[in-house]
Amino acid sequence: MSDDVAPAGALKKLGLFAAFILAVALSVWIGKQGGAWAYVGGLGTVAASLAFALLSNKLFRREKIRGPMRRYLLRFGVSMCAYVILLVTAVSLGRQGLADGPWGYLIALAPSVGVLGGIATVGFYLAEETDEFARTTLIHSLLWATAGTLSVATIWGFLETFDKAPHVPTWALVPVFAVFMGLAQTLIARRYR
Amino acid sequence: MKNRLKVLRAERDWSQADLAERLEVSRQTINALETGKYDPSLPLAFKLARLFGLPIETIFQDEA
Numbered sequence: 001m002s003d004d005v006a007p008a009g010a011l012k013k014l015g016l017f018a019a020f021i022l023a024v025a026l027s028v029w030i031g032k033q034g035g036a037w038a039y040v041g042g043l044g045t046v047a048a049s050l051a052f053a054l055l056s057n058k059l060f061r062r063e064k065i066r067g068p069m070r071r072y073l074l075r076f077g078v079s080m081c082a083y084v085i086l087l088v089t090a091v092s093l094g095r096q097g098l099a100d101g102p103w104g105y106l107i108a109l110a111p112s113v114g115v116l117g118g119i120a121t122v123g124f125y126l127a128e129e130t131d132e133f134a135r136t137t138l139i140h141s142l143l144w145a146t147a148g149t150l151s152v153a154t155i156w157g158f159l160e161t162f163d164k165a166p167h168v169p170t171w172a173l174v175p176v177f178a179v180f181m182g183l184a185q186t187l188i189a190r191r192y193r
Numbered sequence: 194m195k196n197r198l199k200v201l202r203a204e205r206d207w208s209q210a211d212l213a214e215r216l217e218v219s220r221q222t223i224n225a226l227e228t229g230k231y232d233p234s235l236p237l238a239f240k241l242a243r244l245f246g247l248p249i250e251t252i253f254q255d256e257a
Contacts, residue, residue: 133225
């Protein structure tokens, strides 16, 4: 533990986490009301996640967010907002039967743009981060998350081949990767504490 | 790798955040260096040496 930063109270940590879960649950509920509410719910989830990232940094690190990380959060937020808007629009157009025919490919590909943007922001951050320790720990986390995701994909894939598991679309691997990434970053941060 | 960063920093009455700012790195980096859990790259080691006005080998102790 460092000598000049007092740890945030467990109650504060729990409070922030509870507020985040509540905000996401509320956003999901709003999104389920259908129609234009799906946009509100999706964008609400993005806003809640960004607020959680900013507040947790302020609470636990008590350090100003450095330039590259600020740009990363901004770009990631924009990508996720684009993802929500494109996904909701594409699903709604698809339900109206507009995804049939060759133009349907555009609708089918639209949500990927937001996700690919999110993946690219990680690359930009790695290129722009001047702090070598931050870069090293991020690369370690990315490797652990890659190993975890490939393992899950392999295991699930074979279960599916032998009819032991239902089919899951491959875009689901992105959230799986994100979960492994969060886990790896938490464990690696603990190692260097 | 063992090092004298904490002592050198204390002698100058700098906090981890002060040293981080002078090196243009995060406070987490200083903490990881001081606890010996992370070894700096050569450029960062030279930057530290210049900042403290000491040769690298008097800041970091090679245990090999």
